[in-house]
Amino acid sequence: MRILLLLTATFMMLVSFQNCSPEHSGTDLSSQKVFKIDSVYPYATKSTYYDNVQLVNVQSVSGGYNYQFIASLVYVDAPDTQVKLRLTFKEESGALVCPRVEVTVNRSNNNVEVSNCTSTKSQSTILITVEAKLTTETNYTEVGSYRFDI
Amino acid sequence: MEIYFVNFVFESTLAGALMDSESKRKTSILALVMAVAASILLIPAAEAQDAKVVSLLTAQAFVTQRLLPFSLEKSSGEKLNVLSARVAPPCYSMIDRFRPNIFHVYCLSATSTRVSIAYQDGDQIKEAGVDLNGIRAVALISTTPVGPDPGPNPLIEQGRELFQVKNCASCHPGTPISSQQTAASIEANFADSPSAEMKAYKGQISVSDRDALAAYINEEFF
Numbered sequence: 001m002r003i004l005l006l007l008t009a010t011f012m013m014l015v016s017f018q019n020c021s022p023e024h025s026g027t028d029l030s031s032q033k034v035f036k037i038d039s040v041y042p043y044a045t046k047s048t049y050y051d052n053v054q055l056v057n058v059q060s061v062s063g064g065y066n067y068q069f070i071a072s073l074v075y076v077d078a079p080d081t082q083v084k085l086r087l088t089f090k091e092e093s094g095a096l097v098c099p100r101v102e103v104t105v106n107r108s109n110n111n112v113e114v115s116n117c118t119s120t121k122s123q124s125t126i127l128i129t130v131e132a133k134l135t136t137e138t139n140y141t142e143v144g145s146y147r148f149d150i
Numbered sequence: 151m152e153i154y155f156v157n158f159v160f161e162s163t164l165a166g167a168l169m170d171s172e173s174k175r176k177t178s179i180l181a182l183v184m185a186v187a188a189s190i191l192l193i194p195a196a197e198a199q200d201a202k203v204v205s206l207l208t209a210q211a212f213v214t215q216r217l218l219p220f221s222l223e224k225s226s227g228e229k230l231n232v233l234s235a236r237v238a239p240p241c242y243s244m245i246d247r248f249r250p251n252i253f254h255v256y257c258l259s260a261t262s263t264r265v266s267i268a269y270q271d272g273d274q275i276k277e278a279g280v281d282l283n284g285i286r287a288v289a290l291i292s293t294t295p296v297g298p299d300p301g302p303n304p305l306i307e308q309g310r311e312l313f314q315v316k317n318c319a320s321c322h323p324g325t326p327i328s329s330q331q332t333a334a335s336i337e338a339n340f341a342d343s344p345s346a347e348m349k350a351y352k353g354q355i356s357v358s359d360r361d362a363l364a365a366y367i368n369e370e371f372f
Contacts, residue, residue, distance in 0.1 A: 035242055036242075040215075040217065040256055041217065042217075043248070046248035046249070047248070050206060050217065050219050054213065054288065055289070055290045056288045056289060070213065072216065076249070076252070107206055110207055111207070
């Protein structure tokens, strides 16, 4: 009886065994780059706003070049607050590449698409300044800046 | 506004290690009945004091290569401290450095994923999860050629580097090079060269490297 139990227990252990150890392959793990999210966290101090700008397209169009961006902004401590967002697009010399963009955003509506930035010449670099203010405030505050080497 | 309600995780407690088997069986049945009753009766109570994950960005702003901030708070608005936020690659997560109730998710490529969160509610540690669907990839990684300058040709750049590394520059362009080079003509040049140094390259340089050298020579010298 005891032998039967022992055999049953051994059988159950064998069929239920799962090898959960890490897989070993010939890959040299030391050569794999591990992404660190801390490396993209841009704020050195407690930021009033979270912002982001991305270049999403460059097109040759009649009369120049069209640059398309997306941007986002939120007032962190009260995300539903209405915030004025201003984007300025400049070349390295400081000249404006295209007209400034001013929009009002809040948490429910903070995906900003900029499609009307058209320059008469091809830009190798575009510098973008992000400014924001509460609708109750008078002056804009610089929130962030971005550089796109095209 | 994007609000994601938390999925509460009920944990069972281990007890009665010293009980006899009959007591254990009864205890197990009782625990099961209580768990079912709790899941039926106590869920409304749990939701009344629930936590919620709130996105600070609208869902249209969920794109790759952007920190997506989320806050964790009770319905009453009380902020809850996030203890950990876990997500599988290609997404990564971190708790904000300055606000413990906010965590960020950053995705390297387009995906849908789930973030598992542990948070502190009073003296209890609870778990939650939030699904992020349809994170889009829109950032421009490489531009389409704009204007007359298409940028450097990688094959020519490879050839330029090889020309230096293989010490070709020590004799050329002082020694003439023929135009319209190909991988085959360069190999023939190695074989026919009066220079012992150049002859030594016969059969030593791959076709792709000779292609690159030919592209560089044709571009740079003619």
